[in-house]
Amino acid sequence: MVRVKATPVPPAVRSVSGQDRVFAALANGTRREVLRLLREDGPQPVQQLAERFTMRRPSLSEHLKVLREAGLVSEERAGRQRIYRLEAAPLGEVQDWLGPYERFWRAKLADLGELLDRIPDEEAQ
Amino acid sequence: MVRVKATPVPPAVRSVSGQDRVFAALANGTRREVLRLLREDGPQPVQQLAERFTMRRPSLSEHLKVLREAGLVSEERAGRQRIYRLEAAPLGEVQDWLGPYERFWRAKLADLGELLDRIPDEEAQ
DNA sequence: TTGACGCGTAGGATATCGCCTACGTATCGT
DNA sequence: ACGATACGTAGGCGATATCCTACGCGTCAA
Numbered sequence: 539m540v541r542v543k544a545t546p547v548p549p550a551v552r553s554v555s556g557q558d559r560v561f562a563a564l565a566n567g568t569r570r571e572v573l574r575l576l577r578e579d580g581p582q583p584v585q586q587l588a589e590r591f592t593m594r595r596p597s598l599s600e601h602l603k604v605l606r607e608a609g610l611v612s613e614e615r616a617g618r619q620r621i622y623r624l625e626a627a628p629l630g631e632v633q634d635w636l637g638p639y640e641r642f643w644r645a646k647l648a649d650l651g652e653l654l655d656r657i658p659d660e661e662a663q
Numbered sequence: 664m665v666r667v668k669a670t671p672v673p674p675a676v677r678s679v680s681g682q683d684r685v686f687a688a689l690a691n692g693t694r695r696e697v698l699r700l701l702r703e704d705g706p707q708p709v710q711q712l713a714e715r716f717t718m719r720r721p722s723l724s725e726h727l728k729v730l731r732e733a734g735l736v737s738e739e740r741a742g743r744q745r746i747y748r749l750e751a752a753p754l755g756e757v758q759d760w761l762g763p764y765e766r767f768w769r770a771k772l773a774d775l776g777e778l779l780d781r782i783p784d785e786e787a788q
Numbered sequence: 789t790t791g792a793c794g795c796g797t798a799g800g801a802t803a804t805c806g807c808c809t810a811c812g813t814a815t816c817g818t
Numbered sequence: 819a820c821g822a823t824a825c826g827t828a829g830g831c832g833a834t835a836t837c838c839t840a841c842g843c844g845t846c847a848a
Binding site for chain 4: 583584585595599600602605617618619620654
Binding site for chain 2: 633
């Protein structure tokens with residue numbers, strides 16, 4: 539069969555490795571929870587992290603691998619332990635990605651605010 | 664300026680599953696590209712969106728379904744067309760999720776700046 | 789009314805995900 | 819040296835993701 543497209547423009551032109559990995563890593567609740575634990579309780583060995591989940595430790599190790607390859611965590615060896623630490627730089631890139639969308643939800647909130655303003659009470663911003 | 668949200672537009676379930684849906688929807692390059700197109704070129708019918716991708720139209724329809732169920736787009740019927748529009752509110756929640764991490768990458772950037780300041784001859788860009 | 793158009797869904801093929809158990813490697817304590 | 823500990827990897831397995839073709843449904847134009 540013949541497939542001729544005028545302007546294909548594959549969407550994966552931009553670094554598939556970087557942004558895709560980060561978003562894919564964040565698409566899992568367990569991995570987001572790992573990031574939260576590292577943020578709130580600081581760097582920890584795998585064992586300590588694993589206590590917070592019901593899954594087996596090897597499964598958590600796989601999640602840590604995904605986070606590592608996305609640049610979201612780093613590991614430091616300490617004896618037979620491996621201390622994992624939050625690396626938030628890729629999240630900064632996520633925020634940059636969000637930037638161009640910000641005015642859209644701000645507009646929505648403004649609409650809501652306008653509605654509220656019809657009820658005599660508030661100040662605007 | 665914190666306003667209590669009293670049942671906004673989406674009456675959908677806002678629990679953990681909602682957040683999961685949003686992150687999962689963003690984990691695909693095609694879907695992020697759809698959001699960009701809707702942001703830059705405004706609301707469009709499916710056909711017009713499909714011209715920008717190499718995949719078949721039914722596949723794009725499935726991506727639009729994922730975005731719809733994540734609350735990231737809305738559809739409006741116009742004759743035999745369906746006009747899709749960006750709904751950025753869930754992205755606002757993503758930004759809220761990023762909030763607690765912000766100080767981490769800010770700290771990293773500060774360290775980098777300090778490091779660059781110690782090298783007098785180099786220029787950063 | 790009839791056929792073309794715009795779009796979604798059904799169902800299948802393949803790849804990847806997320807979990808498991810079993811096992812290998814390096815380190816620590818005795 | 820020896821066993822216990824901390825961790826990663828290998829490989830299997832069911833579920834899900836992502837693409838496809840075929841097709842059904844509503845709308846428009848002639």
